[in-house]
Amino acid sequence: MTNLILGLCLFLGIHSISIVAEPLRDRFAAKSELAWKALYALISLAGIFLIINGYSQARLTPTLMYATPYWLRHFSALLMLPVFILFLAPYFRGTISNITKNPQLLAVILWALSHLLVNGNLADILLFGSFLVWAVGDLISMERRVSRPLPGLKKSSVNDLIIVIAGLGLYGLFTVYLHGLLIGIPLLN
Structure with a gap:
């Protein structure tokens, strides 16, 4: 269950930047849009991996x-x-x-x-x-x-x-x- 929760925090956390800290997101993107998108993608992919792994593990003992x-x-x-x-x-x-x-x-x-x-x-x-x-x-x-x-x-x-x-x-x-x-x-x- 830990991996599922961590994955959700990573994936939904990075997807929530515009909700809770749009000026911060805009500053990162203004410095280097490519670097921001790469960081966003890496965190999202890590989150997806942990969500899949954690959900699969949790289904074994529902x-x-x-x-x-x-x-x-x-x-x-x-x-x-x-x-x-x-x-x-x-x-x-x-x-x-x-x-x-x-x-x-x-x-x-x-x-x-x-x-x-x-x-x-x-x-x-x-x-x-x-x-x-x-x-x-x-x-x-x-x-x-x-x-x-x-x-x-x-x-x-x-x-x-x-x-x-x-x-x-x-x-x-x-x-x-x-x-x-x-x-x-x-x-x-």
Whole structure:
């Protein structure tokens, strides 16, 4: 559990710099944007490695905190439908990214909520709950911050069609194959 907590602190900590210390982030980036991005990436990757390692270890000796009814699995799957679409939206600017304003944060919120609905072990609550709290906090903080532009395609209504098709394709691929391969828990039994 220690690795999971440390990984969450590293990953969400570096992703929270703009929330809690934006002037510090701006000073680092102004000195050397490449060095800042490299440091950001290294800390993020170390965090991801520790999260995966810690979560895998915690799953070996689960501590059940709550159990949910089986039908919530279907609701959770439905809640996951827009996640891949929203996650791609900032890079394919169109109506979806305009309406949602912060589509990736909404994707993380839906992802975390859907997983909390069906996973009641302590490690699950730490992992998905931490991401949920972070994403909500970041979404709230975005109201007072100037958003930095992300690289992406020029705004077009065709982009919405692209991300809906790509997002649904990724959803299907993840549901049928990748979740079992990467996470070790097949979704279709």
